[in-house]
Amino acid sequence: MKRLGQSGQKGILLYGEPGTGKTHVVHYIVANLPEHSTILVTAEQMLDMEEHFALARVLQPCIMVIEDVDLVGRSREDISGQKAESRLNRLLNEMDSLGTDADILIILTTNRPKSLEQALATRSGRADAALEIPLPDDDCRERLFKQYGHALNFQGGALAEAVFRSKGGSAAYIKEIVRRLAQRSIIRGVGPLVPREDVEVVLSLAEAERSPFERHEETVRRHIVEQDDEDDCGSC
Template sequence: MTRARQFPGHMRADVQVAVDQLLASPLHFFGIHEEYRYETLAFAALMKEGRNAPALAPAQYHDVEIGEAQPVKCLHNGLWLCRAGELRYAVLLSFHREYQHEAAIRIEIAVPAGAAGDALVQRSFAELEEAVHAARSYRGKILSLEGGSDYRGRSSGIMVHRLPAVGREEVILPEQTLKLLDRNVMGFVGNRAALRKLGQSTRKGILLYGPPGTGKTHTIRYLATNLPGHTTLIITAEQVGLLGAYMKLARLLQPTMVVIEDVDLIARDREEMGSCEEPLLNKLLNEMDGLKEDSDILFVLTTNRPEQLEGALAGRPGRIDQAIEVPLPDGIGRSKLVQLYGKNLPMDQTIIDEAVSRTKGVSAAFIKELMRRIAQASIFRDDGSTVESGDISEALDDMLFTGGRLNITLLGGAQEMAGS
């Protein structure tokens, strides 16, 4: 008799590691070649004869990236002939394909009928399931779902983002905003166990809002690289159609932070939505509503246009628990940004003060670009040995005047600066 289980294709790295451990000492191992790959390879198909029958072949592997120094070598199709004591059995690994659905990893075990065979099957599947639920390849990392191969030819499925750690001192926000962020994210996560004991919900929704370029994405990187033991899932607006798969991952990899950037693109006023957009919004709202109260899942949504958010998302308690404004930097913030992004430039305090005074109303992204252009001007003049007031003027002229109003908007400058 045979019995089979299927595991999500994007978890193939963990399935492969578990299979390698489970079948470390087979009697024989064979690769299997399929001439036609639109059917799922099963033991029944191995009984076929003729020109279209599956054939023994060298094992075919794909390198799957998991964010480590080495990828996981994942088998495409394989057959193991094994023995456990007097019991002989066979294991077949293959891909299950279904139109418009993600391919799954299929494990089929053939054993003699009887209690001994049944026990071996149950034990084997239990080990595989435990490995998949442990998700050691991806737990604690920053992930997004991707398809195809990267430029090195490695399959992704799940893409691991290797982001440098961002320290709290590198998050240039008003102190009251930082304290609000710490209380509602860092403090909340640290107190989850205590909240659970008191019968309180451990799921949460945060909305980061503010003009473009003020540091919302940078703030998310700070959270993602500093939340202890958390896995972060980053969902862009165009990927919301994959929300179901993302939420399965979120539940599997708890505690998780689920980030949806530019949520206003799918959560606009219903009267402005097309027939394709509204189901995406409903799916998001249903997922946020459907989480159990003890789910260790933190939603962080971002928007540049909070006024356009659908009322069902912004106005109902339990979906968004705290909105946090990420504002344009004030004078103190601009001074910190100038020093952060110009930390290797030879600037004295007079130059720093001038850069701060001449950038009122701009975004953090604008100051970052300004410091790069000042560095370029310094390099052209004396190989980066000095920074002069003229370097600031030259950079601001290009950014605010020569390029016109569109350039100001693109760079995150204040429109009123164009007339100053």
């Protein structure tokens, strides 16, 4: 690309429900590009965006990962404070200021693609590709149960029941279900056997826990955003 006078910079947006494996994909990419340095930017580090981009330039070739980019890249329509809009502008400016000779791969992740500023999510040169990491389908969930539960012995339709009852669950959710099934088999003294009855019990309890937890997670995230805007108003 450089020999043809084209930019080596690339931006990739990974989006999907929580726990689907976006961070796992990032780890896979990083592991297969060992000659690249990696900079991970998380929520509490987004205030120092300029410093991270400066470091990325020094460490080229470099992979720069910005997790939960919606925390700093929210749509302008949803921004009510000067500080939040200033952080968004700094992020866009830093991405635009990378030269055509920059050897920097920028990976953005988000659980909320619809809340992103379109100038960030759809403009070529910033996010050149938006890739969804979806919730696992029936076949994928079956393979995940076998992968995570490779030391377990699912009995008499237990695996099929687990796949059916876990519809809509993420890879992280399935991993936790397998852990609970293993724990239950140990407590009952039948490990590594997992009967269908244990699957029904474990998944029933997990289903009862999921809804209030998801509501709490959304409330916490909304509080972070609203508090940020309140801080802006207090400084005006």
